[in-house]
Amino acid sequence: MTAPRPAEPPSEDLSRLAALHGVATSYHPSPDRTVAASATAVTLALAALGVDTAAPGAVRAALTARERELGARLLPPTVVGWGARTPAALAALPEGTRLHVRTEQGETRASAEHLPPGVHEVAAAAPDGRTARAHLIVAPTGLPAPPGRSYGLLVQLYSLLSRRSWGMGDLADLAELAGWAGRVLGAGFVQVNPLHAAVPGLPTDPSPYRPSSRRFPDPVHLRIEDVPEFAYADDRVRALLERAGRLREEVLDKGALIDRDAVWETKREALELVHEVPLGPGRRAAYDDFRAGQGRALQDHATWCALAEAHGADWHRWPAPLRDPRSPDTARARRELADRVDFHSRLVWLTDAQLTAAQRAAREAGMPVGIVHDLAVGVHPGGADAWAQQEYFAAGMSVGAPPDAFNARGQDWGLPPWRPDRLADSGYAPFRALLRGLFRYAGALRVDHVMGLFRLWWVPEGHPPTEGTYVRYDAEAMLAVLVLEASRAGAMVIGEDLGTVEPGVREALRERGVYGTSVLWFERDWDGDRRPLPPDGWRADCLATATTHDLPPTAARLSGEHVELRDSLGLLTRSLEEERAEAAADTAEWRELLGRLGLVRGAASEEAEIQAVHRYLLRTPARMIGVWLPDGIGDRRPQNLPGTWDQYPNWRLPIADARGRPVTLEELAGSARLRALIDVLRG
Template sequence: MGPVTENHAVSPALAELADVCGVASSYEDADGVRREVPASTLRAVLAAMGVEVGGDDDDEGGVSEREALGAVRLRPWRRVLPPTLVAREGTAIGCPVHVPRGAIVNVEVLLEDADVPSTLLPLDEPRIARDVDGVAMERVTLAVPDDLPVGWHRVTAVVRAPDGTRHSSECTLLVHPRAIPVPAGLEEHRAVGLAAQIYQVRSEQSWGVGDLADLGDLAGWASRDFGADFVLVNPMHAGEPFVPVGPSPYLPTTRRFASPLYLRPELVPEYSALSVADRRRVDDLARTAAATNTVDTIDRDSSWTAKLEALRILFMVPLAPARADSFDRFVDEQPGILGFATWSALAGDHGPDWSTWPEELRDPGSEAVAGYADENPEEIRFHLWLQWLVAEQRAHAQREALAAGMRLGVLHDLAVGVHPTGADAWSLHHSLARGVSVGAPPDAYNQRGQDWSQPPLRPDALAEEGYRPFRDIVRAALRDSGGVRIDHILGLFRLWWIPRGAAPTEGTYVHYDHEAMLGVLALEASRAGAVVVGEDLGTVAPGVRETLSELGILGTSVMWFEQDEDAPIPPEDYRRLCMASVTTHDLPPTAGYADLVHVDIREELGQLTGDSAEERRGAEAEISAFTAVVRERGLLDGDSPDDLVVALHRFVAESPSLLFAVSVADLVGDRRAVNVPGTS
């Protein structure tokens, strides 16, 4: 371990309070230096978790650090059952129950597919007693058996106090599989596929932005002509429902619903029932939008403006009875979709930033919001209908991929978080932390750190809600897909929280119950028969990769990051249980990276903290090292940039990794970066 920085501002009580709440009071940075976190950061992060604290001696007029610590330690004693129980399949766990001394308690577990509950019995161990708010309390631990099936179960406790009063309590019991099965025969034969930012993949029929029809065509071509087994796409989460549309797929308004920007209007079945005049208008819109397919930049606003008009025309066509039934079933089966559609309608009237709406509309559970929904049923139905269409065309793209011979098909990408003033920030406001944002501490590629401006999910709120918000996010990503890539999967263990107004360097890590988060992922992926790839790059805590591998979650090996003391790691030493690639969406295409485009961009944006000439010399040395290695191996056939790109892919292809992804941008010789982390 490297040296330790000094910080005398954090009292022992504040450090202990932070530790109990899962907030790091120190951390090891990318250079191995132990960094102490300022007291101001700890207090701001604790406040975002609902733990307000002043000074240790209460000299700031608030709750003292010791008082706050005492209150947090009493939280479990003030409830009968824990908020959520998590068990791995085949493993027995204990269920702590807190009741007044002398009370009688009956605890039962009801399996998700059962009608009759079974009773939990106490373990043979002494009870623990404690005085809580003047009441003598006891903790008794019950045995949750090791033979429960995987699933989402419920635990219910009925307590009869000594005075005869009765009350009940319940919690979620998640039993997850020991590991996600490796699907599609990957153990015997690795899968090679494409990685694409699908909005870039435009055809003559596109409306200026690559769409789900283009995705199906890309998958079919890649499979039939090259034997590809998957297409990994960028996050397709929904953005703003009206222009202007945000450019980054990694800053969506929601992670639970998809973007209708990727729809192909002519493929909506109701297109065939349009009147002559309406069809002519839709076709005119399509031609106008298609004229931008050869323009070098992506104009999401013009594309969505045209599509939105066309889709409103299509919406006016009555649904056939079978289609109407399908639509109704879809709406009934999607948790939270009515709230999202209501937000979308409200955004049309008041703008997408809910924090600027009239006060009475900022709470999704308010009477004012319910009244708005009653007054605007058709507009809300329109946004429900859009989600149904996206689901249909997304499913069709996956069917096309599988029919063409792909073993996996489409792999979707799950972004880290959402826009701070968007749909999920409004409808999931109880689950998200306020006054902080998610980012990353400084590292070699982002020397000033990163602030992604996204509000993080609160660990305590997730547990209180039985991890349903995260479950719904995962289910949405897995729907009609062969798998999912989890961007920054390290965030299921810990996330870098940055207080509002602070620099990314002034944040700290907040730890999550990774057994629960990974358990949700393992259960839902196993049920979907999907592969899970975790983007585990950056500063990785000890044991994280081993935990992911044990659960059957593939890691990520990007060639440029696979170096040891500035020398390329041989591809034979790459991990087997991972997705290997030469580059990633956060870097320029390989030709651009070799031409130091990444250094140019970071210098232009002021992201370099050292001497730019020295940075450039280091990058040139890196390229030279990889070039020398592929030349020594006989993989480099010439001296052109294209020859080097091919050689580097041959190099990575020699790895044992189960998945090998090739960027579409590399296939076509592009060199421009499309995503720069930490920018907007």
């Protein structure tokens, strides 16, 4: 049988054109290996950036035009400055160039020296007659380190049910957890999953990493009884409490999975009734202020929600005029659906208030950081953000990952990427607005796949992930926006930088005060004998943990149960015996190191080993140490098992003990096993 021919590589002209637009023509899956991108992948990526290369001679024409444009350009569309120093792009202007700077604070200046942090506008006029206008982002040189060293809890909020929640964990549960953990455990933070707005529909995609909107939160997390108007709603809303109680009991007492759709349907009915209660004068004024502050972004989001109720959750299938958020038909529909638009706007306001209350509870409990929120890497292509911000997304493209040692077929995450050119032209306006919204109620922000600030793997629609290519972003500008908005909020940033990271990324993040993520099982001497990395070999500027939501809990890792689980679901690529042997050898090396360091105390047991793992984390210089909350009670089930969809109940499991029995927030607070684990870190 004849082997398939390799994809045709880009021509020299196409490669030069691609480079001028930040489109890669090759990538390095390992330091000693280079893989060429196909001409098709490069051509389609350029097309998504508005560069036509299809017609005869189009590549040469586009290359000539791009070279001429860049050669004549006085300034790029966005200029970055750090601290009080003059931005490099402005310092490099021809001698005699006149500047006119309009600062964010409303000042007018004739130079770019000692500008305050902010997003300013600069106009330049060179002696040769060239002129330019650009956005000028001035950010602090870096984020300060958080005070002292801290430890905290990592939890998927939906999995944390109390005896008051409506079938899944909610924001009042988060506030309770933070208040208890801060005051009783001395914890410095609680990290949660993304709480972004989900795409509606039955069934809803349960993954918090493929939301409808990253800009606005999901009202499914509301504690209905904490909405002030609840007390004045008619008796129908109280009847829903019985249904909520049944949902809670099904999960906690009868072993059912978390049914997000049923929870939302019950809460939605309650919120419809609460919405009928008029707001008092003070509440109305606060709501009006909130809407005014959020501006068109909130109006667009609420309009999409109202239109989705009428036409379905994928805007691509709506009547053609409604696919444009700025069309006259959309404006008319917004007026006709004014009550529904108000309903969804009000839900955002209520959710924002409870998110703010959770962070306030954390800080009042003594947490130096508080709630660490999670920023997903992208949004659903049919959702609110993709509809409202169409001009910023690359049509026909999806974010993913190239083939690597762990996944030979690559990955397609189904998330449309932002266009780097449109971001730069806008001064990164949508990114700034997104971050500013999240930092309203976050003590820190975890950025999922933080490498995406530098480049993303673009997969053309209809093509496998192997036929994608990397597209580069202006990392300096993306980082400047991130540092600027975090500093305004007095918050810190943690980048999820696990897996393959191109050289220089971690160094650039460290320079700006962005922390990394280190997971025990991955910390090995990859450049040497590949044995477990000793504690003093770890970096300090990171959040160190034993596991994550995508990995087995520590109890399952130590016992090898995670291999059995993957085998039962047909996910192994080798024989069960080979996988067992490799997992056992990996664990044995860690056990040997823990024993040699004298970290296993008392009689050998699973609980003692989990404590030893966290003593090891304490030995590292990591300034933040995270405890996966299910580890505190011996839970053995991962919250998400990558590579599965309906074969495994991803994102639907309540926190449970070693026997699989769901454990409530109230029981967690009284758990001697959890207290003993936290005492390890307190010691």
